[in-house]
Amino acid sequence: MKYIYEAFFFSSFIVGIGIALALYVYYARKAKRAEAEEIPFERLGKFALAFSIVLILILTPLSIDPKRNPDPEAVTYNGKTALDGWKVAMNYNCMDCHTIVGNGAYYAPELVYIARKAGDGDMIKKLLETYAGTKYMPFYLSEEEIDALTAWMLYLKDLNTNNWPPMKENDYSFATSFDKNAVRWYESFDAWVVYWILTVFFTVFLVFGLFYWYERG
Structure with missing residues (x-):
C-alpha cells in the first residue's frame, strides 16, 4: 500500500x-x-x-x-522529479558514505538533515555542485543529474521521518553525531x-x- x-x-x-x-x-x-x-x-x-x-x-x-509524505513525482526542480534524483542517488551509491533516514554507511552527513538545513532548491544545488579542488564528491555529475538530485533532496527535506534519526540540537554535521540520549523507551514505541x-x-x-x-x- x-x-x-x-x-x-x-x-x-x-x-x-x-x-x-x-x-x-x-x-x-x-x-x-x-x-x-x-x-x-x-x-x-x-x-x-x-x-x-x-x-x-x-x-x-x-x-x-x-x-503525509510528498509525492516524489510531484516534487520537481528545473524539470527533474524527485524520482529522477532517487535513480541518480542509487546509481552513484550515495549510501556508501551518506545515510538516508539513518540507513547507510554512517560516514558522511545524513542527507535528510542536510536538505533541511539547506532549505530551498538553489541552496541545495550549490551544495551539490563541484568546484576546483572539490572533485571528491560528487562524482563529476552532469547538470541534469545535479538538478535531479536537488529535486530528490527537496523531497527528503519534507519527508516525515518521525524525528528519525535523532540528532543533537542544531548539529547537522555528520551521521555519527546522533544524540544517543534523544530516544527514550517511551518515545521509541510507535x-x-x-x-x-x-x-x-x-x-x-x-x-x-x-x-x-x-x-x-
Whole structure:
C-alpha cells in the first residue's frame, strides 16, 4: 500500500475479524453442548457492539495522518522529479558514505538533515555542485543529474521521518553525531503500533457483538 498507516489500519481489522471468528466458534460450540436457551455472554455482546461502534467513530478520524509524505513525482526542480534524483542517488551509491533516514554507511552527513538545513532548491544545488579542488564528491555529475538530485533532496527535506534519526540540537554535521540520549523507551514505541493493537482489540469486540446480535435475531 502507498501509505504505511493505511496498512496498519486495514491489517488490524483483518486480524481482529479472525480472532472474533475463533471466539465465536468456541462459544457457539460451548452453548450447543450446554443446550442453553440463552446465548452465553449476550449482554457482553450487546455492550461490545455499542461500545465498539462509538470508539471506532472516534478513533477512525485520528488514523488520518495530517502530514503525509510528498509525492516524489510531484516534487520537481528545473524539470527533474524527485524520482529522477532517487535513480541518480542509487546509481552513484550515495549510501556508501551518506545515510538516508539513518540507513547507510554512517560516514558522511545524513542527507535528510542536510536538505533541511539547506532549505530551498538553489541552496541545495550549490551544495551539490563541484568546484576546483572539490572533485571528491560528487562524482563529476552532469547538470541534469545535479538538478535531479536537488529535486530528490527537496523531497527528503519534507519527508516525515518521525524525528528519525535523532540528532543533537542544531548539529547537522555528520551521521555519527546522533544524540544517543534523544530516544527514550517511551518515545521509541510507535504510537501507530498502539493504535493498531487497539483497533484489533475493538474489532474483536465489534465482530463478536455482531455475531451474538445476529444469533438472537
